[in-house]
Amino acid sequence: MEPIEQIAIQPITLTEPAVQAVRELIDQSNLQDYGLRVFVSGGGCSGLQYGMSLDNNTRREDTVTEFGGIKVLVDEVSIQYLNGATVDFVDDPTGKGFKINNPNVVSCGCGQSSDDSEGSGCSGCG
Numbered sequence: 023m024e025p026i027e028q029i030a031i032q033p034i035t036l037t038e039p040a041v042q043a044v045r046e047l048i049d050q051s052n053l054q055d056y057g058l059r060v061f062v063s064g065g066g067c068s069g070l071q072y073g074m075s076l077d078n079n080t081r082r083e084d085t086v087t088e089f090g091g092i093k094v095l096v097d098e099v100s101i102q103y104l105n106g107a108t109v110d111f112v113d114d115p116t117g118k119g120f121k122i123n124n125p126n127v128v129s130c131g132c133g134q135s136s137d138d139s140e141g142s143g144c145s146g147c148g
Contacts, residue, residue, distance in 0.1 A: 032087055033101055033105050034107050036090075036109050037109065037111070039110060039112070039113075041091075042111070043120070044076075044092045045091070056077060057077060057078070059097075060109060061096065061097055061100040062103045085101045104122075104126070
């Protein structure tokens with residue numbers, strides 16, 4: 023019997039445009055040994071609020087991944103909501119900035135987003 027092929031899933035992924043944008047920010051600010059910290063706050067029918075900052079303080083509880091030499095730091099609470107998410111950088115006619123594609127967010131019946139990683143659903147909508 024052949025072994026089952028295991029597919030490694032990154033807890034969070036940076037696209038190449040996001041890597042380049044973070045690298046430019048770090049270089050412009052002359053911040054050596056800094057990485058990108060990604061975190062969440064809020065939840066429920068208000069939707070998740072994402073935050074990002076340049077950070078050089080890696081904590082023992084952080085999940086750390088690296089893309090193109092850029093470290094990505096996610097705290098132990100945020101990783102529950104961001105596991106499998108992708109951070110991209112878009113630059114189009116409507117504007118430019120970071121965008122997070124999060125497979126853990128579902129749409130409520132009330133038309134708002136809700137994190138459903140804990141089965142919380144959309145209670146409180148209406």
